[in-house]
Amino acid sequence: xxxxxxxxxxxxxxxxxxxxxxxxxxxxxxxxxxxxxxxxxxxxxxxxxxxxxxxxxxxxxxxxxxxxxxxxxxxxxxxxxxxxxxxxxxxxxxxxxxxxxxxxxxxxxxxxxxxxxxxxxxxxxxxxxxxxxxxxxxxxxxxxxxxxxxxxxxxxxxxxxxxxxxxxxxxxxxxxxxxxxxxxxxxxxxxxxxxxxxxxxxxxxxxxxxxxxxxxxxxxxxxxxxxxxxxxxxxxxxxxxxxxxxxxxxxxxxxxxxxxxxxxxxxxxxxxxxxxxxxxxxxxxxxxxxxxxxxxxxxxxxxxxxxxxxxxxxxxxxxxxxxxxxxxxxxxxxxxxxxxxxxxxxxxxxxxxxxxxxxxxxxxxxxxxxxxxxxxxxxxxxxxxxxxxxxxxxxxxxxxxxxxxxxxxxxxxxxxxxxxxxxxxxxxxxxxxxxxxxxxxxxxxxxxxxxxxxxxxxxxxxxxxxxxxxxxxxxxxxxxxxxxxxxxxxxxxxxxxxxxxxxxxxxxxxxxxxxxxxxxxxxxxxxxxxxxxxxxxxxxxxxxxxxxxxxxxxxxxxxxxxx
Amino acid sequence: xxxxxxxxxxxxxxxxxxxxxxxxxxxxxxxxxxxxxxxxxxxxxxxxxxxxxxxxxxxxxxxxxxxxxxxxxxxxxxxxxxxxxxxxxxxxxxxxxxxxxxxxxxxxxxxxxxxxxxxxxxxxxxxxxxxxxxxxxxxxxxxxxxxxxxxxxxxxxxxxxxxxxxxxxxxxxxxxxxxxxxxxxxxxxxxxxxxxxxxxxxxxxxxxxxxxxxxxxxxxxxxxx
Numbered sequence: 001x002x003x004x005x006x007x008x009x010x011x012x013x014x015x016x017x018x019x020x021x022x023x024x025x026x027x028x029x030x031x032x033x034x035x036x037x038x039x040x041x042x043x044x045x046x047x048x049x050x051x052x053x054x055x056x057x058x059x060x061x062x063x064x065x066x067x068x069x070x071x072x073x074x075x076x077x078x079x080x081x082x083x084x085x086x087x088x089x090x091x092x093x094x095x096x097x098x099x100x101x102x103x104x105x106x107x108x109x110x111x112x113x114x115x116x117x118x119x120x121x122x123x124x125x126x127x128x129x130x131x132x133x134x135x136x137x138x139x140x141x142x143x144x145x146x147x148x149x150x151x152x153x154x155x156x157x158x159x160x161x162x163x164x165x166x167x168x169x170x171x172x173x174x175x176x177x178x179x180x181x182x183x184x185x186x187x188x189x190x191x192x193x194x195x196x197x198x199x200x201x202x203x204x205x206x207x208x209x210x211x212x213x214x215x216x217x218x219x220x221x222x223x224x225x226x227x228x229x230x231x232x233x234x235x236x237x238x239x240x241x242x243x244x245x246x247x248x249x250x251x252x253x254x255x256x257x258x259x260x261x262x263x264x265x266x267x268x269x270x271x272x273x274x275x276x277x278x279x280x281x282x283x284x285x286x287x288x289x290x291x292x293x294x295x296x297x298x299x300x301x302x303x304x305x306x307x308x309x310x311x312x313x314x315x316x317x318x319x320x321x322x323x324x325x326x327x328x329x330x331x332x333x334x335x336x337x338x339x340x341x342x343x344x345x346x347x348x349x350x351x352x353x354x355x356x357x358x359x360x361x362x363x364x365x366x367x368x369x370x371x372x373x374x375x376x377x378x379x380x381x382x383x384x385x386x387x388x389x390x391x392x393x394x395x396x397x398x399x400x401x402x403x404x405x406x407x408x409x410x411x412x413x414x415x416x417x418x419x420x421x422x423x424x425x426x427x428x429x430x431x432x433x434x435x436x437x438x439x440x441x442x443x444x445x446x447x448x449x450x451x452x453x454x455x456x457x458x459x460x461x462x463x464x465x466x467x468x469x470x471x472x473x474x475x476x477x478x479x480x481x482x483x484x485x486x487x488x489x490x491x492x493x494x495x496x497x498x499x500x501x502x503x504x505x506x507x508x509x510x511x512x513x514x515x516x517x518x519x520x521x522x523x524x525x526x527x528x529x530x531x532x533x534x535x536x537x538x539x540x541x542x543x544x545x546x547x548x549x550x551x552x553x554x555x556x557x558x559x560x561x562x563x
Numbered sequence: 564x565x566x567x568x569x570x571x572x573x574x575x576x577x578x579x580x581x582x583x584x585x586x587x588x589x590x591x592x593x594x595x596x597x598x599x600x601x602x603x604x605x606x607x608x609x610x611x612x613x614x615x616x617x618x619x620x621x622x623x624x625x626x627x628x629x630x631x632x633x634x635x636x637x638x639x640x641x642x643x644x645x646x647x648x649x650x651x652x653x654x655x656x657x658x659x660x661x662x663x664x665x666x667x668x669x670x671x672x673x674x675x676x677x678x679x680x681x682x683x684x685x686x687x688x689x690x691x692x693x694x695x696x697x698x699x700x701x702x703x704x705x706x707x708x709x710x711x712x713x714x715x716x717x718x719x720x721x722x723x724x725x726x727x728x729x730x731x732x733x734x735x736x737x738x739x740x741x742x743x744x745x746x747x748x749x750x751x752x753x754x755x756x757x758x759x760x761x762x763x764x765x766x767x768x769x770x771x772x773x774x775x776x777x778x779x780x781x782x783x784x785x786x787x788x
Contacts, residue, residue: 044702047729107750463573468655
């Protein structure tokens with residue numbers, strides 16, 4: 001090879017992916033990030049393949065995986081709420097992240113962090129983005145296919161409220177829960193199940209606790225009265241479990257202030273805090289910005305669009321056992337749909353006030369849309385960086401901070417809210433290797449590969465009889481980790497410390513630190529303040545300032561990608 | 564019909580292709596899955612018509628024009644792989660659609676050039692005295708390369724080529740090639756390869772022992788001429 005060819009190979013983006021200082025546009029969004037760091041040594045990169053450096057004695061050290069790792073994802077662009085944005089490599093041993101940094105053989109290469117053994121499996125990550133697997137804390141598992149949809153979007157942990165087409169909004173029956181955990185073992189996905197907390201006394205909650213729930217759900221459709229709120233929260237305080245709250249949209253017994261009195265400063269996860277999904281009309285959004293209220297949004301109101309309000313009327317009637325022919329039902333539904341609170345909710349996300357996004361899958365949200373909607377929303381507040389050379393590289397307006405804020409909403413923050421952060425939510429040494437790999441062009445819209453506990457479990461597969469793995473039609477579906485007994489091995493059941501007589505088919509891990517968690521601790525968020533809403537629900541302020549946003553005509557990550 | 568899983572997958576391509584075609588006929592510009600389906604079907608149908616492999620590539624490339632696509636889509640159509648049934652059997656076809664988009668999803672922009680890292684190197688001459696081409700890659704312990712390469716092996720102890728990772732230098736038969744060598748880094752332990760060192764490089768008798776082994780096994784050494 002001639003010197004200029006060698007130099008070109010060294011700089012080639014299609015070979016090595018982005019490098020430190022490079023600007024990368026995420027999908028078709030307005031978000032342009034700058035790569036902060038590259039853990040590789042320029043010119044001495046660990047590379048897999050014919051004539052490359054990852055061969056025995058060169059990049060590979062001839063040691064067992066106990067001294068190296070089982071799997072390494074090489075030279076991949078990491079986007080993580082805590083670790084930031086950098087090119088690095090991730091070593092995985094026994095299903096957990098064992099090392100992060102420069103990969104290779106310390107015998108022949110300087111400053112190796114991830115020792116790659118002669119037996120280590122390799123996933124080349126050049127040209128790909130890696131993130132923690134998504135965590136969706138609001139899933140109505142009314143159909144088993146919701147798990148397929150979640151995995152196909154890069155979600156690896158769900159907090160479910162049912163496991164079948166019945167009214168659950170939390171399951172408390174020990175008999176049903178036993179079967180529920182067994183059913184979920186068919187998928188390589190972590191699952192926690194919420195018990196139904198719409199109960200004025202504790203015995204039903206105790207039944208659910210013993211059977212392995214990870215938290216409680218209070219829902220207005222089964223009762224969100226002050227007594228049920230207090231019962232659930234005092235029970236939760238005794239047992240270290242989270243409480244998810246869908247407040248009383250009728251203001252039947254109390255208004256939002258009465259609900260706040262019942263909560264009495266205890267930590268609670270306020271579901272779909274904008275209110276379209278349900279809750280005190282018209283001002284449930286006033287729950288956001290308070291330290292003990294962990295507020296989340298569901299995805300249909302995110303990346304607030306021109307058709308959002310019209311869609312929700314039909315959705316509410318369909319999802320909540322109402323009838324479009326009954327004028328009183330239609331009137332109730334209309335009370336829940338407010339453009340002003342949707343417009344404000346999106347802005348409050350950007351300001352760092354609302355820390356979590358979720359789906360409300362099959363119960364007024366889309367299981368496979370949370371990554372897409374979270375980043376489409378991040379994009380709507382961004383202007384495209386000018387990269388034509390007229391602006392000096394150091395002066396380019398980049399979206400790193402906004403991207404790290406938004407990725408926290410679907411990874412680490414939901415993990416913290418539900419007490420899962422000891423296992424999942426971030427790309428850190430010691431955590432479970434639940435990862436999603438994305439092309440730069442498809443980021444947050446369609447993942448290439450979902451890795452569950454270190455095993456390729458879901459992702460793009462092609463024509464099964466072809467000579468190569470990537471022949472059309474490329475479909476997103478199960479990988480080997482979704483088959484046989486492995487699916488059960490890879491998934492975790494998130495339970496509570498007091499559960500007993502649980503199935504041993506999957507690993508059971510108790511949630512922790514759910515009662516001390518506060519909004520001010522939310523990663524890349526934590527902005528507190530007073531949200532106020534006019535009596536008509538048409539004006540929203542935050543600390544006295546109007547908060548709003550313009551509805552999108554065109555959402556990013558959508559039209560270019562979905563058939 | 565006894566359709567195999569592969570054949571059933573082709574039907575998905577056909578459905579997607581028909582859908583995309585009807586959208587194109589309504590005057591819409593196509594997105595990524597729509598465009599991939601139309602291009603893949605064009606290849607498959609060309610093969611069914613009896614086309615050759617190169618004719619099927621032409622059919623795939625000419626199935627769509629850039630103006631048929633939404634902005635940014637053409638850049639996402641690189642390396643579309645599809646298997647079609649040709650008259651001589653099933654064959655893999657890869658279509659690299661020519662993009663005209665200057666801005667596209669996932670674009671990487673590099674405004675800062677890379678610093679060239681200069682390392683102290685040793686220059687040597689190497690001659691391939693065999694009748695076959697030999698290529699040597701960046702991270703090979705150069706002292707232990709093919710016995711038919713003649714060079715001063717003592718200068719290559721603990722050294723590798725000073726070229727970017729993953730690249731190589733070709734040594735055609737009977738040609739003298741100038742190369743630069745740089746020291747192997749890290750803990751400087753060379754294990755494996757031809758077994759000439761198999762241990763720490765920086766020991767008092769490491770070089771002399773390695774040279775003895777090379778001589779024993781008949782490696783060509785010395786300045787080529």
